[in-house]
Amino acid sequence: MLLWRQFVMEWRLYSRDRVAMFWTFAFPVVLLLGFGTIFRDGGGPKLSVVRVQSPVPTPRDAALDQALKDLHLQVQSLPKDEAEARWSRGETAAQLEPEGEGYRLRLNSYLMAQAGATAGLVNQAWLVAQARLSGAPEPQRIPAQVESPGHKRSTNYASFLLPGLLGLNLVSMGLFSVGMVNVSYREKGKFRRLAVTPLPKWIFLLGQVLHRLTVTVVQAAILLLVGRLVFGIQNQGSFLDLLLIMTLGTGCFMAFGFALSGFAETSEGYAAISNLVFFPLMMLSGVYFTLDAAPAWLQRAVAVMPLAPFIRTLRAVFNDGAGLAGHGLGLLIVLAWALAAFALAVRRFRWA
Amino acid sequence: MSVPALRIRGLRKAFPKVVAVDGVDLEVARGEVFGLLGPNGAGKTTTLEIIEGLTTADAGEIEILGLTWEKAGQEIRSRIGVQLQSTSLFNKITPREALDLYGSYYPKCRTSKDLLQLVQLEDKADAYHITLSGGQQQRLALALALVNDPELVFLDEPTTGLDPQARRSLWDVVRRMKGEGRTVVLTTHYMDEAEALCDRLSIMDHGQVIATGTPASLIADLELPSVVELTFEGAAPDPAAFAARLGQAVEPRADLWELPTPDPKALLPRLLEAAEAAAVPFQQVHIRRATLEDVFLHRTGRSLRE
Numbered sequence: 001m002l003l004w005r006q007f008v009m010e011w012r013l014y015s016r017d018r019v020a021m022f023w024t025f026a027f028p029v030v031l032l033l034g035f036g037t038i039f040r041d042g043g044g045p046k047l048s049v050v051r052v053q054s055p056v057p058t059p060r061d062a063a064l065d066q067a068l069k070d071l072h073l074q075v076q077s078l079p080k081d082e083a084e085a086r087w088s089r090g091e092t093a094a095q096l097e098p099e100g101e102g103y104r105l106r107l108n109s110y111l112m113a114q115a116g117a118t119a120g121l122v123n124q125a126w127l128v129a130q131a132r133l134s135g136a137p138e139p140q141r142i143p144a145q146v147e148s149p150g151h152k153r154s155t156n157y158a159s160f161l162l163p164g165l166l167g168l169n170l171v172s173m174g175l176f177s178v179g180m181v182n183v184s185y186r187e188k189g190k191f192r193r194l195a196v197t198p199l200p201k202w203i204f205l206l207g208q209v210l211h212r213l214t215v216t217v218v219q220a221a222i223l224l225l226v227g228r229l230v231f232g233i234q235n236q237g238s239f240l241d242l243l244l245i246m247t248l249g250t251g252c253f254m255a256f257g258f259a260l261s262g263f264a265e266t267s268e269g270y271a272a273i274s275n276l277v278f279f280p281l282m283m284l285s286g287v288y289f290t291l292d293a294a295p296a297w298l299q300r301a302v303a304v305m306p307l308a309p310f311i312r313t314l315r316a317v318f319n320d321g322a323g324l325a326g327h328g329l330g331l332l333i334v335l336a337w338a339l340a341a342f343a344l345a346v347r348r349f350r351w352a
Numbered sequence: 353m354s355v356p357a358l359r360i361r362g363l364r365k366a367f368p369k370v371v372a373v374d375g376v377d378l379e380v381a382r383g384e385v386f387g388l389l390g391p392n393g394a395g396k397t398t399t400l401e402i403i404e405g406l407t408t409a410d411a412g413e414i415e416i417l418g419l420t421w422e423k424a425g426q427e428i429r430s431r432i433g434v435q436l437q438s439t440s441l442f443n444k445i446t447p448r449e450a451l452d453l454y455g456s457y458y459p460k461c462r463t464s465k466d467l468l469q470l471v472q473l474e475d476k477a478d479a480y481h482i483t484l485s486g487g488q489q490q491r492l493a494l495a496l497a498l499v500n501d502p503e504l505v506f507l508d509e510p511t512t513g514l515d516p517q518a519r520r521s522l523w524d525v526v527r528r529m530k531g532e533g534r535t536v537v538l539t540t541h542y543m544d545e546a547e548a549l550c551d552r553l554s555i556m557d558h559g560q561v562i563a564t565g566t567p568a569s570l571i572a573d574l575e576l577p578s579v580v581e582l583t584f585e586g587a588a589p590d591p592a593a594f595a596a597r598l599g600q601a602v603e604p605r606a607d608l609w610e611l612p613t614p615d616p617k618a619l620l621p622r623l624l625e626a627a628e629a630a631a632v633p634f635q636q637v638h639i640r641r642a643t644l645e646d647v648f649l650h651r652t653g654r655s656l657r658e
Contacts, residue, residue, distance in 0.1 A: 002456060009445075016444040041639060190440050190441070190442060192436055193434075193439050194407070195405075195434060196405065196429060198430045198457055198458060329533065
């Protein structure tokens with residue numbers, strides 16, 4: 001009863017701050033519209049190479065250009081000085097230049113992921129071109145296909161983006177917004193008056209978590225609706241499973257935010273602490289790059305972190321239509337973190 | 353009613369740079385309006401916050417309604433009412449909502465309607481907190497302190513920053529609390545407020561209680577319960593030479609001289625004669641009873657407002 005009143009009041013006060021509420025709901029939609037539009041046609045970011053034109057084009061140049069085209073690499077053919085200027089601006093990932101009897105590739109050290117992949121394709125093209133010039137049989141390429149861990153071959157990049165956005169939004173809301181609001185309210189003395197009432201801390205905190213939880217659900221619903229109407233992205237799994245995962249994830253990362261806010265005296269201090277937690281959480285989650293090269297102890301530690309199982313399960317349900325059956329351990333890890341973080345939050349919470 | 357509303361022994365609290373409370377003893381009877389009077393920084397607010405459970409003391413014993421924080425924290429919270437020095441509520445909560453919400457935290461609560469009426473905020477019942485004037489916010493804070501029908505109410509500087517009219521209306525609310533049989537403990541640095549409201553009071557300075565009693569007894573204990581004032585047009589001249597000639601202490605204020613005396617009737621003819629002879633350009637002569645301000649001045653050598 002007390003919890004319900006607290007929850008209702010949180011929503012009522014929240015709904016009065018129209019500007020904050022609008023942006024909370026609009027921001028992920030704006031992100032989705034932006035990324036979805038950039039990568040609208042097919043399979044994610046395209047690879048491109050800057051081709052420095054030879055002073056006198058030879059048959060070899062023509063064969064290489066044809067092979068590059070056949071391998072679907074975007075080729076930007078520029079005179080030497082223009083190519084150099086573009087390189088200096090840092091816009092070029094890989095540059096192919098004629099040198100002596102052959103060619104040379106320059107790879108941008110700031111854009112190694114794209115540059116490395118481009119270099120592989122350019123080398124393939126060069127092998128094809130050499131075979132064609134000498135009249136030898138064309139080298140065979142091994143066919144590759146893009147597929148999710150759940151064996152889905154959607155060509156719509158935005159549909160892979162959407163669960164990532166849902167997850168990222170939830171983590172940043174928990175770690176940054178919620179915790180920061182909490183610290184700044186405490187700094188301004190907004191909780192002091194509550195400290196002299198018999199209201200238990202856990203009810204106050206749980207009321208806030210529940211409020212944020214419902215905010216996230218509304219947010220996710222809007223995002224799903226926009227994704228469906230604008231990009232035709234469909235949830236492949238059950239909405240109930242999705243709701244369950246989102247609830248667990250929100251609970252976990254909100255509790256994280258509240259727990260961290262108990263360790264910071266000021267908003268500035270909180271900004272530092274939350275970044276300290278956020279970046280390792282993101283970098284070591286395995287969401288952006290695999291950790292195969294990391295030491296074994298680090299891999300074991302990372303395996304019990306909450307972000308990776310959360311995003312993995314979210315994607316499995318949303319993109320691959322999987323059930324929750326195979327993800328029990330992951331969900332259990334998230335739940336364990338949620339409970340531990342909430343307990344720590346209650347323990348560390350101070351009214352003033 | 354054998355258990356006092358509040359009993360404190362040897363309360364002490366040191367901060368890194370200052371000893372805020374330095375061995376305070378207090379005892380407040382049920383139904384009393386008790387004041388802590390002292391200048392800013394005397395330790396009044398720290399004392400109150402320790403009693404309210406907001407700050408922990410370094411040493412000392414506190415009994416509130418016969419209960420201690422260690423054994424009965426939740427019961428104390430539900431039986432006391434607190435107005436903080438500054439009550440910061442959420443900007444967009446209304447007085448009615450705030451009273452209903454805070455009331456819901458207690459086992460026993462009064463209706464928001466009654467409380468709004470008590471502090472005369474009915475016409476602002478549904479306005480956002482941020483739109484209320486300073487006086488209205490203070491009145492709401494006072495209503496919040498009464499939301500659980502408390503036996504003991506703590507008010508920390510309830511009228512600081514208010515205009516005279518708003519102060520009077522707050523005083524009325526405090527008197528009504530007493531009329532309802534509540535015990536009230538308040539802090540103030542206004543000696544007129546202490547005199548007008550308090551049955552008994554303690555004067556605090558540098559973290560210590562320097563005198564305790566009824567306003568009348570504190571003044572009567574002064575050996576010089578009257579003050580003769582000479583007022584000047586513009587700044588008062590230096591009285592040193594005149595004081596020596598008169599054989600009587602003369603304390604200069606901004607635009608007047610104060611002469612504390614046990615016997616104004618005997619002093620007056622001598623004073624007028626001497627002033628005439630020295631051609632002191634005074635405007636008027638007043639005789640007034642000594643106030644708590646004079647008590648503080650006499651005990652500390654400083655004015656309350658300094």
